[in-house]
Amino acid sequence: MSVNPQSYRDLLAKSDPTVFNALLGEEQRQREGIELIPSENYAFPEVLALLGSSFTNKYAEGYPGRRYYGGTEFVDIIENAGRERAKKLFRAEHANIQPLSGSPMNQAVYLQFIPPGETILAMDLSHGGHLTHGAPVSHMGKIYRFVRYKTNPKDGSIDFGALREVAKAERPKLIVCGYSSYPRDLDYSQFQAIANEVGALTMADVSHYGGFVAAGALKNPMDAGFDFLTTTTHKSMRGPRGGLIVCKAEHAKGIDASVFPGLQGGPHMNQVAATATALHLVDTEEFRLYARQVLANAKALAAELMKHNIHLVTGGTDNHLMVLDVMQSFGINGAQGEKALDHAGITTNKQVIPDDPHPPLRPSGVRMGTPAPTSRGMKEPEMRVLAGVIAAALKQHDDAAHLAKLRAETKALCARFPVPGL
Numbered sequence: 128m129s130v131n132p133q134s135y136r137d138l139l140a141k142s143d144p145t146v147f148n149a150l151l152g153e154e155q156r157q158r159e160g161i162e163l164i165p166s167e168n169y170a171f172p173e174v175l176a177l178l179g180s181s182f183t184n185k186y187a188e189g190y191p192g193r194r195y196y197g198g199t200e201f202v203d204i205i206e207n208a209g210r211e212r213a214k215k216l217f218r219a220e221h222a223n224i225q226p227l228s229g230s231p232m233n234q235a236v237y238l239q240f241i242p243p244g245e246t247i248l249a250m251d252l253s254h255g256g257h258l259t260h261g262a263p264v265s266h267m268g269k270i271y272r273f274v275r276y277k278t279n280p281k282d283g284s285i286d287f288g289a290l291r292e293v294a295k296a297e298r299p300k301l302i303v304c305g306y307s308s309y310p311r312d313l314d315y316s317q318f319q320a321i322a323n324e325v326g327a328l329t330m331a332d333v334s335h336y337g338g339f340v341a342a343g344a345l346k347n348p349m350d351a352g353f354d355f356l357t358t359t360t361h362k363s364m365r366g367p368r369g370g371l372i373v374c375k376a377e378h379a380k381g382i383d384a385s386v387f388p389g390l391q392g393g394p395h396m397n398q399v400a401a402t403a404t405a406l407h408l409v410d411t412e413e414f415r416l417y418a419r420q421v422l423a424n425a426k427a428l429a430a431e432l433m434k435h436n437i438h439l440v441t442g443g444t445d446n447h448l449m450v451l452d453v454m455q456s457f458g459i460n461g462a463q464g465e466k467a468l469d470h471a472g473i474t475t476n477k478q479v480i481p482d483d484p485h486p487p488l489r490p491s492g493v494r495m496g497t498p499a500p501t502s503r504g505m506k507e508p509e510m511r512v513l514a515g516v517i518a519a520a521l522k523q524h525d526d527a528a529h530l531a532k533l534r535a536e537t538k539a540l541c542a543r544f545p546v547p548g549l
């Protein structure tokens with residue numbers, strides 16, 4: 128970047144102290160606390176720079192070579208590069224990197240390929256499905272008829288027997304998998320086989336772990352013949368807030384028409400540039416090592432939490448996240464757990480567990496994951512320290528003095544691992 132970012136900060140400090148001071152506060156919060164919300168991460172420094180670059184000034188409705196505006200020769204370069212990188216990483220025939228975020232990206236698939244009122248088969252929300260997989264409060268839940276499959280209560284595996292029965296009875300037009308709070312890798316070929324049997328399209332929403340799929344650390348649904356893979360770009364991929372869709376060549380025209388002009392106007396070209404660069408940085412040996420370390424850290428954290436007699440949903444993790452049943456382990460609800468951990472300097476979120484008897488604002492679980500601390504360079508020894516702090520905070524959840532002591536421990540740990548880009 129040709130402009131010194133420091134000059135923007137000095138400018139902002141003078142012109143808008145309210146926002147500037149909030150920015151300083153947020154930066155301090157990110158520096159001094161441990162971020163364990165599994166959907167959060169630290170964007171690559173290059174991504175932060177591109178988001179604040181002059182690409183934000185540019186309108187570019189359309190696609191490279193077919194724009195409705197002049198002056199697009201440079202934005203065409205970045206979008207073409209980004210599309211090729213996404214195709215390569217996910218071994219797909221087509222890519223669209225314009226979706227403004229994860230929710231519109233999923234809507235773009237549904238609205239183009241599934242007629243209103245038709246049936247979509249997706250996972251029960253309490254077993255890990257996302258809002259956009261047909262929550263009754265979402266518009267998609269009103270436009271389509273969502274039917275559900277679940278996990279096995281025994282071991283948390285997907286109940287493919289029941290899934291096949293529902294699929295044969297309900298004849299869905301689309302089967303959706305990929306989740307926000309499910310700690311296991313998926314056998315995509317089983318979803319695809321059932322879809323073939325009933326004539327449904329398949330969509331894997333790998334929003335949480337797209338970066339780890341791209342890095343080869345988790346299975347790639349496109350290898351199993353999926354029609355669509357959707358992923359956010361800001362979670363595991365450390366890119367800008369946004370979404371991308373890859374698909375089979377036969378769906379290319381439909382997907383592009385659905386994103387623009389079906390659903391969106393001008394793409395955010397600063398975001399498209401940052402996505403292109405994030406995809407470039409994901410396609411490196413360094414990132415592949417990072418992805419494996421995220422999974423190794425999650426395994427270490429899970430194993431250590433279980434040593435502290437904490438019950439984990441499905442009994443562990445294969446990916447980057449885990450769900451602690453704090454109700455069963457400590458007799459507290461997820462909101463109390465989240466608050467105690469917050470006081471200890473650890474950010475997590477309350478989480479419903481499969482068929483949770485408790486309401487969503489006071490559920491039985493707390494969800495945590497390792498993408499963000501791994502981006503700071505933390506490894507297994509730090510995970511063991513963290514597990515001790517987490518167990519102590521949950522056990523002594525109403526002892527303010529003890530939580531303050533734990534917070535100081537967390538802060539000391541954080542001081543050794545700077546936040547990238549801050």
Ligand SMILES: *Cc1c(COP(=O)(O)O)cnc(C)c1O
Pocket residue numbers: 166228229230231233257259305306307332333334335359369
């Ligand atoms: C995060 C997420 C989304 C939505 O992304 P937003 O950018 O928040 O709209 C969609 N699907 C899944 C599975 C997610 O985890």
